[in-house]
Amino acid sequence: QRHPKEEKPDGTQKGKYLKNYIHIFAGNLFANIIILTMLNNNEILYKIFFFVFIILFGAESSNAQFFTSKDDPSRALWREIKTENYRLIYPCECDSLARIYISNLEKWRPYVIKGQMINPKPIPVVLHPYTTMSNGLVSWAPKRMELVTTPDMYDGSADWWEEHLAIHESRHVAQVEHYTRGVYKTFYYLIGEQVTGIGLGLFTSKFILEGDAVVAETQMTRSGRGRSADFLRHTRALYLEQDFRSRDKMLFGSYHDYYSNHYVYGYLLESFIAYKTNDFYFPGKNHAIIRQRWYDIPTLLDPAKTITGIGRNGYFKQSQQELHYVFKNDLLKRGKLTHPSPLSGKRERLYANYTNPILITCTESKYNNGVIALKEGMAYSDIMVYIDSLGREHFIRHFNPVHSRLTYDGKRYIYWSETVSREASGYEDFSLIYCLDLNNGRVRSLGKGK
Numbered sequence: 001q002r003h004p005k006e007e008k009p010d011g012t013q014k015g016k017y018l019k020n021y022i023h024i025f026a027g028n029l030f031a032n033i034i035i036l037t038m039l040n041n042n043e044i045l046y047k048i049f050f051f052v053f054i055i056l057f058g059a060e061s062s063n064a065q066f067f068t069s070k071d072d073p074s075r076a077l078w079r080e081i082k083t084e085n086y087r088l089i090y091p092c093e094c095d096s097l098a099r100i101y102i103s104n105l106e107k108w109r110p111y112v113i114k115g116q117m118i119n120p121k122p123i124p125v126v127l128h129p130y131t132t133m134s135n136g137l138v139s140w141a142p143k144r145m146e147l148v149t150t151p152d153m154y155d156g157s158a159d160w161w162e163e164h165l166a167i168h169e170s171r172h173v174a175q176v177e178h179y180t181r182g183v184y185k186t187f188y189y190l191i192g193e194q195v196t197g198i199g200l201g202l203f204t205s206k207f208i209l210e211g212d213a214v215v216a217e218t219q220m221t222r223s224g225r226g227r228s229a230d231f232l233r234h235t236r237a238l239y240l241e242q243d244f245r246s247r248d249k250m251l252f253g254s255y256h257d258y259y260s261n262h263y264v265y266g267y268l269l270e271s272f273i274a275y276k277t278n279d280f281y282f283p284g285k286n287h288a289i290i291r292q293r294w295y296d297i298p299t300l301l302d303p304a305k306t307i308t309g310i311g312r313n314g315y316f317k318q319s320q321q322e323l324h325y326v327f328k329n330d331l332l333k334r335g336k337l338t339h340p341s342p343l344s345g346k347r348e349r350l351y352a353n354y355t356n357p358i359l360i361t362c363t364e365s366k367y368n369n370g371v372i373a374l375k376e377g378m379a380y381s382d383i384m385v386y387i388d389s390l391g392r393e394h395f396i397r398h399f400n401p402v403h404s405r406l407t408y409d410g411k412r413y414i415y416w417s418e419t420v421s422r423e424a425s426g427y428e429d430f431s432l433i434y435c436l437d438l439n440n441g442r443v444r445s446l447g448k449g450k
Contacts, residue, residue: 079095286304349379365412374406
């Protein structure tokens with residue numbers, strides 16, 4: 001295994017950047033002259049000359065990002081590590097963490113790309129260590145992988161975050177790579193790296209892409225979201241009651257009925273297809289046939305039907321019925337369940353979700369014998385509510401959507417934390433700890449910017 005080579009930006013790179021700035025300045029100056037001429041003399045000749053110039057020389061002399069996520073703090077000093085398949089870019093104060101990530105990316109790459117039946121070209125990877133919002137993304141235009149190094153503080157998984165990201169995001173790299181080959185390679189010379197948006201936008205969906213990535217992370221680790229009770233709890237409840245949603249409602253959502261996100265439904269559908277077909281290479285075949293048979297409309301509309309004889313909608317209906325019995329048998333093995341009773345007497349016109357209910361047992365508190373919980377739904381942003389013994393709801397305060405669970409000390413205080421962003425840089429934020437005094441109902445912060 002080749003030892004990673006650590007490099008710093010050199011003078012040639014700075015010269016390259018200066019050259020690009022000169023090209024961009026000259027191009028903008030020329031464009032402004034032409035536009036002014038067009039405004040004064042509305043002749044078709046100037047318009048033709050302008051567009052011909054942009055087509056012939058614009059792509060050669062200008063550089064820009066079609067898609068950017070957020071920006072890191074300006075104080076960050078960047079370094080890079082190059083290996084055979086990755087160019088890892090990271091702030092200099094997390095050198096050790098960078099080596100862990102590059103090691104995991106190279107380690108898991110052969111296993112992740114095998115099911116996709118493709119060998120992706122090397123890709124840049126950017127680490128973001130300044131934010132508490134755990135995430136990762138893969139994007140083209142420009143081509144890169146971005147990884148937030150902070151594990152999820154509030155709904156974490158049992159697997160290592162470094163492995164989780166390496167597997168999940170590498171799977172996306174392999175998926176997108178399909179749409180840089182074949183006929184898409186021809187279109188690359190016309191519209192550049194945006195060509196991947198044609199195949200991904202028209203012939204796949206977030207359900208397929210994210211569902212397959214969640215299947216991969218679940219197969220290759222001892223955890224993964226597919227093994228998490230929280231991840232499947234809402235869909236499990238629906239399927240137990242045979243309250244099945246249509247595929248249209250799954251794809252486009254609903255303003256009335258609750259529906260899980262594309263990660264959950266995508267995982268259930270893609271894992272069910274893998275179970276039924278017993279074909280480890282089905283995800284790769286799905287993208288490969290879209291690329292190879294770009295002229296075949298029925299195949300583009302439902303590749304699964306061409307590959308297996310059963311369309312995705314057929315698999316979706318089968319999965320609902322069969323998973324109902326799987327979840328039902330699992331529930332029967334758990335023995336006798338406690339009898340539930342309604343907590344809130346309020347009947348919602350649109351669905352609402354209650355989490356973190358805490359029974360208050362403080363005799364000096366005005367909330368005594370009531371329940372404090374978090375509530376969100378179609379008609380609500382995240383709020384904290386108090387539900388009294390008669391089932392009546394009372395508003396306490398608004399909540400940041402990114403927050404911890406509520407913690408009750410059993411006496412007087414409830415504690416939690418919320419993520420607060422810095423306006424100067426989107427990829428930098430911090431967590432504030434708050435407490436609610438149950439005696440007077442006041443909320444106060446226990447620190448600032450820490």
